[in-house]
Amino acid sequence: MKKAIILHSGGQDSTTCLVWALKKFRNVEIISFDYGQRHKTELKAARAIAKKLGVPHKTISLPVLKELTKNALTDKTVKIKTGKGLPSTFVDGRNQLFLTVAAIYAKQKGIKNLVTGVCQTDYSGYPDCRETFIKSMQKTLRLAMEYPFTIHIPLMHLTKADSVKLMEKLGGLDLLKFTHTCYEGTRPACGKCPACKLRLKGFKEAGIIDPLLYRP
């Protein structure tokens, strides 16, 4: 397997996937999606990380998600909350849309491998982060385009702590200071939103210090 495209949000998980993919594939490029997210600073993080690693980076604009859905990630009037049912940060169809567009792009370049950092262990209640969805998605993409796509999901069954340890093993820990995780979109990170909390918990459990700056 020679070439791969990494779906890159600018966050910790996709950066871990990127470092993983650089060991596995000969050619790697990353794509990010501008979908009107409130934490747009993650796109800058993706660009910075790509530049640092010398990897081609493309941002694809998908304003349709913000136009059609109402959720806490694309609409500042919706409060970030978790609890019973789907969290308010769940963006309907986001991963399906991203993987579809990534696959369309990949096929034009003759690339069969897609890598995404979705993970069902600490999946925050997002149904489109589960393995059962990814398997079904891979099958659907193959049927739609008659093309042998493989969706690689190196983090699917890892805890956040395992991901941190994997990144340490891959020698990429220092890169994580350039990533962006915070839903609030602030730098230094807020340390309080569900995404920051999940990240901090992972580092704590791994016994490793997060190189990212947090608000005191």
Add this chain to the structure above:
Amino acid sequence: MKKAIILHSGGQDSTTCLVWALKKFRNVEIISFDYGQRHKTELKAARAIAKKLGVPHKTISLPVLKELTKNALTDKTVKIKTGKGLPSTFVDGRNQLFLTVAAIYAKQKGIKNLVTGVCQTDYSGYPDCRETFIKSMQKTLRLAMEYPFTIHIPLMHLTKADSVKLMEKLGGLDLLKFTHTCYEGTRPACGKCPACKLRLKGFKEAGIIDPLLYRP
């Protein structure tokens, strides 16, 4: 089943689906996609048909397809040709992208039923018109959003002639003069591109005269 969204290209098949859906569902609305197609006149046709039937109509802009793919439908420098392999009019991932976006939109409105006019009988070599793709897509959508979508495909196993006869039975034949089929995007239709030819063949085999105007 009460509400449905029809994916409407402005063409013959989706107009037949629309008339079919109006008999089956209490509330029907149609969506069309502006993806930079050269036959943009089909969007006007969709609007005109929606207006004629008093059905809400929404056009969703998806410039990403034209940005990412090279094919005869979005790029006038590519010649329309069929034959061995995928035809040059095949737009990679188009139906998967449209169904994904339609489902996202539908869920926001509490609508579980999607209707599309894809058909594998005369499928022009498009892999994303086959039933096996639609079944896989339905499963993937349900998993991605944890929502009980059903994709209705009333034309899947009909020949073009059968579709014409179905439309006659539904009493919608006259509406077909407002539809647009021609890949060249001209009105009157060219009568010579693969889409026009397929349409004319269907009417001929059904023994019914196409109410659409063709170039002499």
